[in-house]
Amino acid sequence: MADHPPEALGPLLRKARARLAAAGVDDPAFDARLIVQHYSGTTRTQAIADPERKIDGDAIAAIDGALGRRAGGEPVHRILGYREFYGLRLSLSPETLEPRPDTETLVDAVLPFVKAMVAREGACRILDLGTGTGAIALALLSVVPAATATGVDISAGALAMAARNAGQLGLGGRFTTVRSDWFGKVSGRYHVIAANPPYIPSGDIGNLQDEVRDFDPRLALDGGVDGLNPYRIIAAEAARFLEAEGRIAVEIGHTQSNDVDDIFRAAGYAGGDVFGDLGGNDRVLVFQRATS
Incomplete structure (x- = not known):
């Protein structure tokens, strides 16, 4: 392509980083590296060891387009089409x-519980509500070979992507999908019910970072007026689908710990175990049925 002559990898990376920095991108060096590596088929090691390596015009054109999208606010992993x-x-x-x-x-x-269940019963059935990419279910399956999982989502497009991810990771044989609004079409009983539900109050969505507000699906963000509707649904309906000693694990917004704990206690669960995220915020609550 005459428009884009070949360029050396080192200068290309520096130019990409400067372009994203000028656009006010949060971590321009990281995002520039991801984009350049992805479209040029190079590695970080090559950039360091062989900065004069020539990158052809087609790759330069693709990098140019991706940098334009990133400078315009689109999240880097949306542009690349994948996320680790x-x-x-x-x-x-x-x-x-x-x-x-x-x-x-x-x-x-929930991983220790999944492992313990497999050790005891030879199986662990996981229900991932609002599975999206399949992230939670597939991560657990990847670590515990005897576990199986069902991914539930209201979005057919999400389920197709989750099934594709399962297949690409060699986990398709242990992962099934169900299109359902929460528990509507779910059947059977599970040892673990996991959910990262929408938990942003409807009125707060406009204040989110542009990258989240403009590119994550609203269905996956909006938790109703107070952000707690999904927890009310799960707490009210999960018992019919939970094995006797099963666990429910939910991700929460960092200020929601007490409210979500109250919702589950009122529905007959013991107080939740709290797990903090990398930033030290309360991020996950794990519940089991209260013993009478």
Whole structure:
């Protein structure tokens, strides 16, 4: 392509970083590196060891387009079409929330229970409500080979992406999808019910970071007037789908711990165990039925 002559990798990276910095991107060096590596098929090691490596015009054109989208506010992982989560590469679609590192807290919170259940019963059935990319379920399956999971979502596009991710990761045989509004079409009983539900109060969505507000699906963000509606639904309906000693694990907004705990206590659950995220905020609550 005459418009884009080949360029050396080192200067290309520096130019990309400067362009994103000028656009006010939060972490211009990181995002520039991801974009350049992705479209040029190079690695970080090559950038350091071989900065004079020539990148062809087609790759330069693709990098130029991606940098323009990033400078315009589109999140870098939306542009690349994937996100790393718990060591897994998950493809994204417009119908799926981009999985965040904070949600890895939920995986860590229930993993010991999943392992213990498998050790005791040889199986652990997981229900992932609002599965999106499949992140929570697939992370657990990747670590515990005897576990199985069902991913539930109201969005057919999200379920197609979750199933595709499961297949790409070699986990398709242990992952099934159900299109359902919460528990509407769910059947059977599970040892773990996990959810990263929409928990932003409707009125706060306009104040979110542009990257979240403009690119994450609203369905995956809006938790109703006070942000707590999904927790009320889960607390009220989960018992029919939970094994006797099962656990419910929910991600929460960092100010919602007490409110969500109250909702589950009122529905007959013991007080939740609280797990903090990387920033030290309350991020995950794990509940079990109160013993009478």
